[in-house]
Amino acid sequence: MIGNIAALAIVPVAGVAGIIFGLLFKGLDRVLGARMQARVGPPLLQPFIDVKKLLMKENIVPQNAVAWLFNAAPVAALCASIALLLYIPLFGSGALLEGSGDMVLVVYLLLLPSLAMVAGGFASGSHYATVGAQREMVAMLSYEFPLAIAVVSAAWLLASKAIAVQAFSLAALSAFPLWSLVGTLGFVGLAVLLAVLLFVMPGELGKAPFDVAEAETEIAGGVLAEYSGVNLALFYLADAVKSFAMAAIIVAIFLPWNATAMLSISDMWAGAAAGALFFLAKVFAVMFAGNTFMRIALARLRITQVVRVYWGYASAAALAGLLLIAAELVLVV
Amino acid sequence: MGMNDFKRSLWVFHVNTGSCNGCDIEIVASLTPRYDIERFGMKLVGTPRHADVLLVTGPVARGMDKKLRRVFEQTPDPKVVMAIGNCGISGDVFYESYNLVGPIDKVVPVDVFVHGCPPRPEAIIDGVVKAWAKLEEKGAEGKKGLRKPVAGKAAEKSGGTKSAKEVHGKSKAGGKAE
Numbered sequence: 290m291i292g293n294i295a296a297l298a299i300v301p302v303a304g305v306a307g308i309i310f311g312l313l314f315k316g317l318d319r320v321l322g323a324r325m326q327a328r329v330g331p332p333l334l335q336p337f338i339d340v341k342k343l344l345m346k347e348n349i350v351p352q353n354a355v356a357w358l359f360n361a362a363p364v365a366a367l368c369a370s371i372a373l374l375l376y377i378p379l380f381g382s383g384a385l386l387e388g389s390g391d392m393v394l395v396v397y398l399l400l401l402p403s404l405a406m407v408a409g410g411f412a413s414g415s416h417y418a419t420v421g422a423q424r425e426m427v428a429m430l431s432y433e434f435p436l437a438i439a440v441v442s443a444a445w446l447l448a449s450k451a452i453a454v455q456a457f458s459l460a461a462l463s464a465f466p467l468w469s470l471v472g473t474l475g476f477v478g479l480a481v482l483l484a485v486l487l488f489v490m491p492g493e494l495g496k497a498p499f500d501v502a503e504a505e506t507e508i509a510g511g512v513l514a515e516y517s518g519v520n521l522a523l524f525y526l527a528d529a530v531k532s533f534a535m536a537a538i539i540v541a542i543f544l545p546w547n548a549t550a551m552l553s554i555s556d557m558w559a560g561a562a563a564g565a566l567f568f569l570a571k572v573f574a575v576m577f578a579g580n581t582f583m584r585i586a587l588a589r590l591r592i593t594q595v596v597r598v599y600w601g602y603a604s605a606a607a608l609a610g611l612l613l614i615a616a617e618l619v620l621v622v
Numbered sequence: 623m624g625m626n627d628f629k630r631s632l633w634v635f636h637v638n639t640g641s642c643n644g645c646d647i648e649i650v651a652s653l654t655p656r657y658d659i660e661r662f663g664m665k666l667v668g669t670p671r672h673a674d675v676l677l678v679t680g681p682v683a684r685g686m687d688k689k690l691r692r693v694f695e696q697t698p699d700p701k702v703v704m705a706i707g708n709c710g711i712s713g714d715v716f717y718e719s720y721n722l723v724g725p726i727d728k729v730v731p732v733d734v735f736v737h738g739c740p741p742r743p744e745a746i747i748d749g750v751v752k753a754w755a756k757l758e759e760k761g762a763e764g765k766k767g768l769r770k771p772v773a774g775k776a777a778e779k780s781g782g783t784k785s786a787k788e789v790h791g792k793s794k795a796g797g798k799a800e
Contacts, residue, residue: 319660327655331663335631338663342631342674347698349671417669505668517671517698 303385304371304530311529312336314536314573318581325585336529340522348518353414362409363516363523369401370530377537378463378545380565391457392440395538399436399493402531403429406495406502406524410512421511424592425495425502431599432492432499438607439482439489442614443467443542446475449618463545471617478613483543485607490539490579492599494532498587499595536575537568544571629754631663635673637693639724641680644740645707649677652743659747670696675753677746678732681709681716682724694730702733702753706746711735 315336323330332338350356375385376395403425410422448456450470455461467479492499503511510516513524547564590598636649652659653666667673670693682690694703703726708714710726726732733756736749 323658323660328658329661330658331660332630335663338631346674346700349696349698508668510667510669510672513672514669515671521672 299385300371300375303374303379306379307371307374307530307533308526310569310572311526311531311533312340314533314576315529317573318532318576318584321577321581322585325581336525340525343522343525344519346518346521348520349515351414351515354515355412355414358408358412359515360520362405362412363520363527365408366402366405366527367523367530369398369405370527370534372401373398373534374530374537376459377534378459378541379537380561380568382561382564383460383463391455392444392459392462392542393457395459396436396440399531399535399538400429400433402527403493403495405527406512409516409520409524410502410514413512413515415515417509417514418512420508421502421504421514424504424508425512427592428492428495428499428502428595428599431596432489432603435485435599435603435607436489436493438604438611439486440542442478442482442607442611445611446470446479446614446618459541462542463547466545467543471614474620475614475617478610478617479543481606481610481613483539485603485610486539486543487575487579488583488603488606489599490535490575491583492595493535494528494580496580497584498590500589501592501595504589532576532580533572536572536579539575539579540568540571544575629757632674632750632753633665633667633672634659634675634677634750635667635670635693635697636677637670637679637690639678639680639686639690639710639726640683640722641707641709645679645709645738648740648743649679649706649746652746657743657747659750662747662750664750670694671698673697674701674757675750676701676703676730677706678703678710678726678730679706680724681713681719681722682726682729684721684723687723687729690726690729700757702756703730704734704736704746704749704753705732706736706749707741708737708739711737714739 313333313336316331316333319335320330320333350359373395376391376398379385407422407425407429410418410425413419443462444456446467447461447465447470450465468476471479491497495503501511503513505511508514513521516524547567636646638646649666651657659665664675670676674697676694676697678690680686705711705726709716710724710732713719713722713725716722723729734749734752736745738745741749
């Protein structure tokens with residue numbers, strides 16, 4: 290418990306680091322997206338400028354909004370996103386609250402920013418925001434299923450092969466990388482599950498092609514339609530932190546290797562630096578594949594199509610991955 | 623934090639008040655790789671609540687004036703309003719038409735006028751650069767850019783369209799009902 294209390298003291302540090310790296314990756318995402326469209330794109334630090342500007346703007350609370358909920362939702366979204374960071378192994382070292390949380394907790398924490406957005410959307414008193422909030426809920430229901438299958442499969446594999454550890458523990462995942470536990474069949478299964486998780490990522494983050502809840506060209510920004518100024522900046526930060534956290538979760542489950550151990554660096558600081566850089570490189574790879582590439586390559590789907598894609602194709606793919614891993618566990622023991 | 627950050631991150635909301643879509647296409651063209659206004663941190667947003675700049679196109683058809691004023695009021699301060707295209711500036715080919723309540727600066731205060739039918743994307747970008755200067759001015763005044771439609775202008779509005787109303791007598795009653 291004393292360790293946990295000490296860890297709580299560095300919560301603000303985690304928050305600031307999450308915000309800085311989240312915004313950096315957001316800037317990188319925007320620049321790369323622009324380059325993929327043969328544009329020059331904004332400066333790398335554009336998201337920082339955007340946030341600073343939003344903090345200077347007037348903060349309007351609409352007359353027919355439920356003011357307390359409308360103002361609480363962005364704070365809740367940012368807090369939940371930062372809380373998420375505490376349970377994920379970051380920068381090549383363990384999670385701040387290592388041992389206190391596991392994958393199930395992380396999956397539920399991932400839901401919280403979206404729930405806050407839904408609450409804020411309904412509290413806005415705007416038709417657009419209400420439609421956006423309803424869509425956000427439907428999208429949540431849709432992507433949760435393939436996400437759950439992927440996470441449970443990873444835990445099942447871990448529990449079957451490395452019996453001594455807690456199945457849903459993120460720390461155990463980094464100690465026993467999943468890929469080293471399986472043969473060919475399981476390898477294919479894991480690859481499918483990784484692809485499914487990358488596909489769930491834009492849905493989870495409300496990015497194209499699954500940005501139905503915020504569709505600015507059809508429902509005027511959806512859940513965020515009535516938000517301005519500081520509240521909008523908080524949602525912007527929450528989104529940046531959550532994107533970073535989501536990528537870090539995928540890294541923790543599927544790409545948990547540590548540069549410090551791999552390169553067998555003895556010096557503590559050099560090892561930490563190498564671990565952190567390697568971690569950032571992995572997060573960047575996941576971000577690029579699951580966010581930037583999808584966002585630029587695919588156009589927005591309708592909400593019905595989002596449900597079909599996630600409950601139909603993504604779930605089928607995830608189940609296929611699960612079956613492949615099951616086949617591996619049953620046949621090749 | 624300062625006006626310097628502000629002008630490097632202008633979010634733009636586009637209001638069509640009855641335009642023929644010519645100006646609107648040129649606004650969209652400024653997002654394309656050839657002009658790429660995102661280089662300057664600008665982006666098009668879907669709601670006035672997120673906007674710093676209102677790009678208003680069209681000559682303000684009857685019925686759009688209330689909507690335009692509402693969009694203006696929904697936009698958080700500090701903000702600038704740009705009138706894009708000749709229609710919004712003078713009425714252009716629709717000048718003195720019975721169903722116009724424009725031009726734009728009779729409805730909301732306009733900071734920058736961009737001429738052309740339609741204006742080229744370069745002209746629109748140049749206009750936004752002038753809008754930066756306006757925002758800096760507003761920042762320097764320390765008034766947070768708060769501007770309300772001037773009462774005198776509203777009075778001028780009924781006077782200005784009088785001749786048109788007299789020609790089409792029917793619309794006079796409609797005007798009063800508003």
